Amino acid sequence: MNARSQRASRRQSKLIVYLLLLAGSVVFLLPFYWMVISSLKPSYAVLDFPPSWLPIPPRWANFPEALTYVPFARYTLNTLIITVFSVIGNLLSASLVAYGFARLRAPGKNALFLVLLATMMLPYPVTMVPVFVIFSKLGWVNTFKPLIVPTFLGTPFYIFLLRQFFLTLPVELEDAARIDGANTPQILGYIILPLALPAMATVAIFTFQGTWNDFLGPLIYLNDQTHYTITLGLSFFRSTYQTNWAYLMAASLVTMLPVVILFFFAQRLFIEGITLTGVKG
Structure with a gap:
């Protein structure tokens, strides 16, 4: 009982x-x-009260009309270029710097790592103006460079994430590789990075999502409409006097699909990377 x-x-x-x-x-x-x-509703029916919870009949024409209302294909290509290079930049820079902090011995390494962590405490608005001045002096405003180049210089959060993951890997693997004659780049490329695939996938997903959805960065640095990203393109559906809510929702739905699909197919690696990171400090 x-x-x-x-x-x-x-x-x-x-x-x-x-x-x-x-x-x-x-x-x-x-x-x-x-x-x-x-x-799937006409624009005038989106804000009806009481609201209707079913679009009867569904207006499928909203999607092609919304995607041709602005040069959506051009904005998608611009966003894809920035996103792909940002993912590559973060994976390269974060893995190299994180491996140095996790394995290499150098005087002052721990102090530098504390400085790196301290930079995570600075909110973006604090550094926004001086960074803009630097890129303006370099002549990079209205180009993709301010949105791509910083990712090749390292992002503190991703460096911290990969460093914590690298610390969980057995040092004996690297010692055995050095006995066999492997140098540091070979150890990193052939042993460490393949084992760190979950953490690398986590960095890639975070970067993809953050760059794909970024609005403030493109708004600051891109002036020419031919350089606009998807997030800036969505603002064309809103004007001073009215907002075409149906088109805006249709375009937003198409915009979010790549992020949802990416997470759906990579969720196992993503969850594994988050779970294993930080086991050892």
Whole structure:
């Protein structure tokens, strides 16, 4: 009887947990559902009150009309160029610097790492103006360089993330490789990075999502409309006097699809990278 009551108690606890998760998922999915149904309504019906929760009939023409309302293909290409090079830059710079902090011995290494962590405390608005002045003096304003080049110089959070992951890898693997005649670049390229694939995937996903959704950076540095990214292009659906909500929701839905698809296919590596990072400090 006691064992039976314990099993019943566990089932009740699981049921409560599942109900709470279901309620939480509904709360988080409601804005997404509203975006979907709004993208299938006429623009005048989006703000109706009381709202209609089903687009009857669905207006599929909103999607092609929204994507041709502005040069969406050009904005997508610009965003893709910036995003791909930013991912490459962060993976290269963060892995090299993180390996140095995790494995190489040098005087003052720990102090430099503390300085690196301290830079994470600075909010972006504090450095926004001086960084803009630097790029302006270099003549990089209205180009993609201010949005790409800094990623090749290292991002503190990604360096910290990879450094913590590298510390979890056994040093004996590197010692065995050195006995076999491997140098440091070979150890990093053939041993460390393949083992750090989950953490590298995490950095790539974070970079892709952050760059793809970035609005402030392109707004500051890009003036020519031919250089605009998707996030800047979405602002064309809003004017001083009115907003075409149906087109805006349709274009936003298409914009977010690459990030959702990327996370869907890479979620196993992403979760593994987050779980294993920081096991050893």
